[in-house]
Every structure is written in C-alpha cells, then in structure tokens.
Amino acid sequence: MKIALDAMGGDTGPDVAILGALAAVRARSDLEVVLIGPEELLKGRMQDLARDDAGAQSRVSVHPASEVITMEDVPVDAVRKKKDATVVVGFDLVKHGQADAMVSAGNSGATMAAAVKKLGRLPGIARPGIASFFPTAKNRPVMIMDIGANVDCRSQHLYQFAVMASCYVRLVLNTDRPRVGLLSIGAETGKGNALVKECYPLLQSSPLNFIGNVEGRDVYRGNVDVVVCDGFIGNILLKTSEGLAEAAQQVIRGEILKSWRARLGYVLMRGALAGFKKQVDYAEYGGAPLLGVNGTGIICHGASSAAALRKACLVAADMAQHDINAAIVRLLGEYQVEQDSVAS
Amino acid sequence: MKIALDAMGGDTGPDVAILGALAAVRARSDLEVVLIGPEELLKGRMQDLARDDAGAQSRVSVHPASEVITMEDVPVDAVRKKKDATVVVGFDLVKHGQADAMVSAGNSGATMAAAVKKLGRLPGIARPGIASFFPTAKNRPVMIMDIGANVDCRSQHLYQFAVMASCYVRLVLNTDRPRVGLLSIGAETGKGNALVKECYPLLQSSPLNFIGNVEGRDVYRGNVDVVVCDGFIGNILLKTSEGLAEAAQQVIRGEILKSWRARLGYVLMRGALAGFKKQVDYAEYGGAPLLGVNGTGIICHGASSAAALRKACLVAADMAQHDINAAIVRLLGEYQVEQDSVAS
Structure with a gap:
C-alpha cells in the first residue's frame, strides 16, 4: 500500500509533511509513503528528521515535482499551467498505479481539479465532491457532503452525494446502515427550498437509509451519519462552525x-x-475524502499538523483497501436516477 | 408608546410574558404593554404576579384573543383559519393604531404571515424578511438577514435585505455606515453560487457600504455589521450555530x-x-425584527425568558420610535433596482 503525500501543500511547510509520513509508516507496517516535491530539499530534510529511524526512512521515498500551486492560484488554470505541480504529479502517480492514493493539504479546488483531470469521474457520477467529518455530541462523527466543490x-447531484458518503461511512466507519439526512430548515416533508423538495422523493425511494430532512441543529447532535447539501x-x-x-475561544479567553x-x-x-479538544479535533478524522473520482484522494486542512497528515495517510490507505469506489458504482447501479440528465 | 405582546406565543407560558411586560414598563416610563390572550386567565395571573407594583400594573393591560397558533400549525393556513389567534389580533391592533408594535415568541412563520396579512408590505419591498443579531468576538453583534422567511x-431580494438591515443597524445600533457583506464561500469577487454572483454588482453599485463577499468564518469575527443571504x-x-x-457544552460537561x-x-x-454567556445570550439582543412590513413586529425565540421578552418590547419601542420603515423606503428610493421585476 503506497500513499503519495504532497510535501508542499500545507501552510506549515515540508517538515510537517515529512514527520506525518514517518509517523504513518510507523503506525502501519505495510505502508509506504511517497513525498511529492523538490527532491533535494526533501531528501535533505528527511536525513535530519529521521536520522535515528532507518526502518521508517526506508519506507518513505521522494518523487520529484518542481512546482507548487498556492492558495491564491485559480484552481483549474493552475492545474493546466503548472504541469509539474506537486498535486498534479501526485495524481499522475495514482493514475499510473505507482501510488494507491494521494493526500494533499494544498489548495482544495486545485486538488479536486487535478484529481478529476488525471483520474476522471467514476462511471455514472455527474459531480465528484468533497466530504468531511464533523464531530458530534455523541462521540461519533457525521459526514457532510458536499463541503465546497459544487456550489x-x-x-x-445531492442524491449521488448521499450514495457516495453512505458507502464511505459504511466501509470506513463500519456503520451498518448509515442514516442519511437531507439538510433543510424543518424536519417535515415539504419544508425547504426548491432543491430540497425535489431531492426528497429521490432519497426516499432509494435503497439508502434515508431518515428525512434534518435541521442545522441536528448536524452536531450525532443522530445522523450522513448529511447532504450543496x-x-x-x-x-x-x-x-470554525469561526464560531x-x-x-477568544471571548472566553x-x-x-x-x-x-x-x-x-x-x-x-x-x-x-484537552479531552474535549481531542474529540472535536479535525486531525482525528483524517481529512476530507474526494468522492466520485476514479481513484483515491484526500484533502487536508491547510494548517494540518503532522498528526493530521499521518491520520490522512492511514485513512487514504483504508479507503483504497476497502475499494470504496467499487461499492459506490455498485450502489449507484441498484437505483438509477434519470441517468442521462445526471451525466449531462 | 404601546407594545402588543403575544402572551401565549412562547413555549414557557403566559407567566413569562406577564413578567416580561412588567419588567419592560419598569425599564421605560413612557411605555405601555398590551398582553394579547385569554382575558380572564391573564388578568388573574397579573393580580398574582404584580401585586406589589400598582405602578407597573397600571401600564400593562390585556386585550382578549381566544385562539393560539401552535408551533405545529401550518403558518398561512392557521392565520387564515384562526381569526382570533393572539398573533392575528396583535397585528390588527398595530394596523388600527391601537399599538405601535407587536412582539411574539410564537410560530415565526405564522407571525410573519399575520404581519404581512394585516400590515402589508412596505412600498417597493418585494419580500419582507426576518433579521437577527448574532454575537461576535468583538462585543458588537452582526445582523444576518434573512434567517428563514424566504427560502x-x-x-x-438579497439587495433589499441589505437595505433593510442597514437601516436597522444604523438607527437602532447607531452604527454610522454599516458594513454590508454578502455571504459566500470566498472573499474574492466572482466566488459563490449563481445567486451571489448576480447580487454582487447590485450591492457594489448601490449607496450601501458594501465590503464584498464574506465567508462563514467572518460572521463571528465582528468585522462586518450586516450579512445578507437567502x-x-x-x-x-x-x-x-445553536446546535454547535x-x-x-454537552461534551465539555x-x-x-x-x-x-x-x-x-x-x-x-x-x-x-457567566460573562461569556451574557455576551452571547440571544436575550440581550431583543429578538428578530420583521423587516419590510408596513408596521413594526419582532419575533422572539420560542424559549424566551422574561428578560428576553422585556428586551424585545424595548427594542420594538425603539424601532417604532426611530421610524425605521420610513428610512427603508427613503434609502430604497435612492437606488432603484429593476423595480418591476422586484415587485413581481
């Protein structure tokens, strides 16, 4: 199992990525990590940071990439122009079977664009999206999809988000029949905007475990496993939520x-x-999976710590191993929703 | 200055409304409150609750209403059918000049529907809405509009929300040129969904103090005075936010x-x-004003305390006194946006 890790993506610099990679291979003995970035720089820092651990060092390699897409770059343009950008090179490795998954803490739009460009969409998926776990009051997270790829x-599209997130939660969190909620402004059927009213019957007649509309206040209650929204x-x-x-914290301080x-x-x-912080820390959840692309990718927060990147590498390995994409294609096939109009 | 207060609207029963009314008239000597609800019940409870304060009691009266619209009722239907409901009777008093404003902690959809039915819309306003203050890190609140009337x-419509909320913040909070932000998913022009991209130029060329797109994380930072969204x-x-x-709290406990x-x-x-709680307590902000109706109304949280209802009565008096509606009509007249299509 080999994970490509963008060493230049985060706001925190390559050392954090290297430390994350080392921690990941220490945590799982069959794992290898390929750091993507400037070869000399990364190899030099590796020497310093892993001096005492030849075992871990032997399972972390470097694959060269000379360019970086910054947070300021316009995603699609940058992916087209910077052909040797870390995130482009990383998904190219996945495309050619040289890595099983790609992890990046860089520009999330560019990461998504590079994934779609290199790997393409899963058969039948109209819009790949980004899913993310949110902590809840019940010590188990809820997955929200989409969190920004499709405005x-x-x-x-919302129906397909529900299918994809359900597969993910079932296979990675071992939740038997994930409860799916449609984010709206009232629990009753018929409450919501035009999009929600149109999506409700699709979800209701699907094989998913649809529990109906959920409100903003349900997100953090832990009574639903998957929440779909645009x-x-x-x-x-x-x-x-981050801002709140x-x-x-600022006011209490x-x-x-x-x-x-x-x-x-x-x-x-x-x-x-500290116990509270651990429960709500995004680092515990391993980043936001790209769902709907024909391959495996995870987007991490720009400020990710080494611990967060470590976790993301482990989750990426899990995702690839469970073959979530095959499960998505299968589940999608069970209940086809106006396939032509979705793909258009 | 006379405020009509729905005595049966909240989840907490008429005692809380009576105590709120008494506290309001004690706080402002030129204020009267008319409690709307079952006459005998309210007069009896008043006797008990204000026994020692004849002065306050003399400025709190009761106006009879025999029906109540519950949280389960369908707003527009209920307003049509229950002609003697507290909220319908209250706005009727405002319509006929027997009260200057109406305050209710009941079904917010029904409160809005009753207000529109009895008072009508302000000239030029296509969609009245509900605005609400949110606490921020900077010890001054931000006003969000709309919070649920128009899905x-x-x-x-968003442009008109900005006009209405700006007038409110300028006159009630004495903020000179309220900073208006358009809620989106990136600060840059051109980021956002189709609605935001269409609204941006309207706001930019308007006389409002438009500071551009704001993100979710800006809402609680205190760097913007008015945030508009659907x-x-x-x-x-x-x-x-409430759920989070x-x-x-639950996890920390x-x-x-x-x-x-x-x-x-x-x-x-x-x-x-306690200091933190006071700063973020919705009771401190006096409820959510209905903006765009031809009269004055405030919707309070269903779980409002007497302190929250007291504050709402005082804010309602302020609103009526500052004649916010005249300011809205004036500002709207300064910069007309495709008036015909708005009114349609």
Whole structure:
C-alpha cells in the first residue's frame, strides 16, 4: 500500500509533511509513503528528521515535482499551467498505479481539479465532491457532503452525494446502515427550498437509509451519519462552525484573563478541555475524502499538523483497501436516477 | 408608546410574558404593554404576579384573543383559519393604531404571515424578511438577514435585505455606515453560487457600504455589521450555530464530570463563563425584527425568558420610535433596482 503525500501543500511547510509520513509508516507496517516535491530539499530534510529511524526512512521515498500551486492560484488554470505541480504529479502517480492514493493539504479546488483531470469521474457520477467529518455530541462523527466543490447543484447531484458518503461511512466507519439526512430548515416533508423538495422523493425511494430532512441543529447532535447539501451551504456550514469555535475561544479567553480565580480554574480544567479538544479535533478524522473520482484522494486542512497528515495517510490507505469506489458504482447501479440528465 | 405582546406565543407560558411586560414598563416610563390572550386567565395571573407594583400594573393591560397558533400549525393556513389567534389580533391592533408594535415568541412563520396579512408590505419591498443579531468576538453583534422567511431568493431580494438591515443597524445600533457583506464561500469577487454572483454588482453599485463577499468564518469575527443571504442558508446558519454551542457544552460537561480537579476548576471559572454567556445570550439582543412590513413586529425565540421578552418590547419601542420603515423606503428610493421585476 503506497500513499503519495504532497510535501508542499500545507501552510506549515515540508517538515510537517515529512514527520506525518514517518509517523504513518510507523503506525502501519505495510505502508509506504511517497513525498511529492523538490527532491533535494526533501531528501535533505528527511536525513535530519529521521536520522535515528532507518526502518521508517526506508519506507518513505521522494518523487520529484518542481512546482507548487498556492492558495491564491485559480484552481483549474493552475492545474493546466503548472504541469509539474506537486498535486498534479501526485495524481499522475495514482493514475499510473505507482501510488494507491494521494493526500494533499494544498489548495482544495486545485486538488479536486487535478484529481478529476488525471483520474476522471467514476462511471455514472455527474459531480465528484468533497466530504468531511464533523464531530458530534455523541462521540461519533457525521459526514457532510458536499463541503465546497459544487456550489450550484441539482437534486440528482445531492442524491449521488448521499450514495457516495453512505458507502464511505459504511466501509470506513463500519456503520451498518448509515442514516442519511437531507439538510433543510424543518424536519417535515415539504419544508425547504426548491432543491430540497425535489431531492426528497429521490432519497426516499432509494435503497439508502434515508431518515428525512434534518435541521442545522441536528448536524452536531450525532443522530445522523450522513448529511447532504450543496457545496455552497456545506462550505458555509464548515467555515461558520470554525469561526464560531474561534470566536467563542477568544471571548472566553478574554473573560478568563480578567480574574485570577478564573485563571486558576482554567489551569485545573486543562485536562478536561484537552479531552474535549481531542474529540472535536479535525486531525482525528483524517481529512476530507474526494468522492466520485476514479481513484483515491484526500484533502487536508491547510494548517494540518503532522498528526493530521499521518491520520490522512492511514485513512487514504483504508479507503483504497476497502475499494470504496467499487461499492459506490455498485450502489449507484441498484437505483438509477434519470441517468442521462445526471451525466449531462 | 404601546407594545402588543403575544402572551401565549412562547413555549414557557403566559407567566413569562406577564413578567416580561412588567419588567419592560419598569425599564421605560413612557411605555405601555398590551398582553394579547385569554382575558380572564391573564388578568388573574397579573393580580398574582404584580401585586406589589400598582405602578407597573397600571401600564400593562390585556386585550382578549381566544385562539393560539401552535408551533405545529401550518403558518398561512392557521392565520387564515384562526381569526382570533393572539398573533392575528396583535397585528390588527398595530394596523388600527391601537399599538405601535407587536412582539411574539410564537410560530415565526405564522407571525410573519399575520404581519404581512394585516400590515402589508412596505412600498417597493418585494419580500419582507426576518433579521437577527448574532454575537461576535468583538462585543458588537452582526445582523444576518434573512434567517428563514424566504427560502428561494433572487438577487434583488438579497439587495433589499441589505437595505433593510442597514437601516436597522444604523438607527437602532447607531452604527454610522454599516458594513454590508454578502455571504459566500470566498472573499474574492466572482466566488459563490449563481445567486451571489448576480447580487454582487447590485450591492457594489448601490449607496450601501458594501465590503464584498464574506465567508462563514467572518460572521463571528465582528468585522462586518450586516450579512445578507437567502433565508434557507440563514436559517441553517442560525440552527447550526445553536446546535454547535449545545453540543460543545454537552461534551465539555461530560469531560468535566470525569474529574474532581476539573469540577473545581469549573466552579472557579463560573464568573468568567457567566460573562461569556451574557455576551452571547440571544436575550440581550431583543429578538428578530420583521423587516419590510408596513408596521413594526419582532419575533422572539420560542424559549424566551422574561428578560428576553422585556428586551424585545424595548427594542420594538425603539424601532417604532426611530421610524425605521420610513428610512427603508427613503434609502430604497435612492437606488432603484429593476423595480418591476422586484415587485413581481
């Protein structure tokens, strides 16, 4: 099992990627990681960072790529112009069977564009998308799809997101019949915008375990395994949640700093807060899988730590091993929704 | 200044409404509140709850209404059928000049429907909407519009939301030139879904202080005063935020209960947490104004406390006094956007 890891994608520099790769191969003995990036630089840093661990070092190699797509680049243009960009080279390795999956913490639009360009779409899938796990109150995550790849969707696209995310949750999380919810503004049938009203019957008559509309407040409750929405809303949901968590921390920190009593209390609560942080930490979930492309890819947060990249490599290996794509194609075949209009 | 208050709307019963009304008239000496609901019941409870305060009692009266629209009722149907419902009777008082504004913690769809039916829309306004304040990291709230009245919008509707919310923030919060942001998935022009791309130029060429697209993470940062979005997204944003806050509390509580050390820490931090809670408490913001109807109305959270209803009555008085509706009509007149298509 060989994972390609974009060594230049994250905001945190190549050392973090190298440390993530080393940690991943230590965690799973049949794993190899290929770091994609400037060969000399990466080999030099590897020497320094893995000096004491020849075993791990022997399973982390470097594949050269001379260009990097930055967060400022326009995804599709950049993928076309920068032919030797890490993310393009990485998916090329996957395409030619030289790697089983690709992991990148870079520009997510470009990662998606490179994946689609190199690997193509799965048969029958109209729109590949990005899924992401969100923590919940119940110690098991919920998968939201799409979180930003497709801003204007039709109902058939949402239906396919539900199929793809269900397969993922079933195979990677071993959830027997994942509960699928359609994100709306009221639980009752008939509540929602035009897209939701059109999608509801598709999901209801499908073989999926559709539990109906779910509201924003259900996302974090842990009563649903998969929530589908268009990528515009999914992205806003993701960013708003991150922003709310940041703002709450900032305000609480300000209040704590006002009194010695509260500061002492904070010190005593640190252990409990660490437990909370671990439960909600995105690093625990291993990034956001690209679903619907004919191959395996994972997009990580730009600020990913080595621990997050390690986890993403392990999840990518899991995804490839469980052959989630075959399961998606099979499930899609069981219940075809206006196939022609979906593919158009 | 006389405010009609729906005594039967909230989940918490008429006592809370009565206590809210009494607190409101105590806070402002020129204020009267008319409680709308079953006359005998309300008068009896008033006797008990305000026994020691004849002054306050003299400025809280009761206007009879025999029916209640529940959260389960279908808004438009219920408003048509239940002609003597509290919320219908309340807006009728406003229509006939017997009250300056109406406040309800009941079914928000029905409150909106009753307001539109009794008061009509402001001249030039295509779609009245519901605006709501959200707390931010900067100790000043941001107003989001629409939060649920209009699920499928056109760009002209979002533009009018921006006009209405700007007037509100300018007059009620005394913010000189409120910064208006368009909720999207990237700050750059040209990012977003079809609706956002269409709305962007309307806002940019308007007299509003438009600062461009804002992302989900900007909502809670306090760098923008008004955020516009369609009601489907606004409602999901609101409910997701509430759900996230609930889930985080639940998980943290679970972690704290695991250790005595953390429990002690929690006790010491209580003051700081109370400060935090006060800053983010919706009760501090006085409910969600209905904007775009030809009169004044405020919708409160179903679980509103007496303090929240008190604040809502005071804000409703402020709204009526500042004549926000006249300001909206004036500002709308300064820059007309395809008036015919908006009104259609």
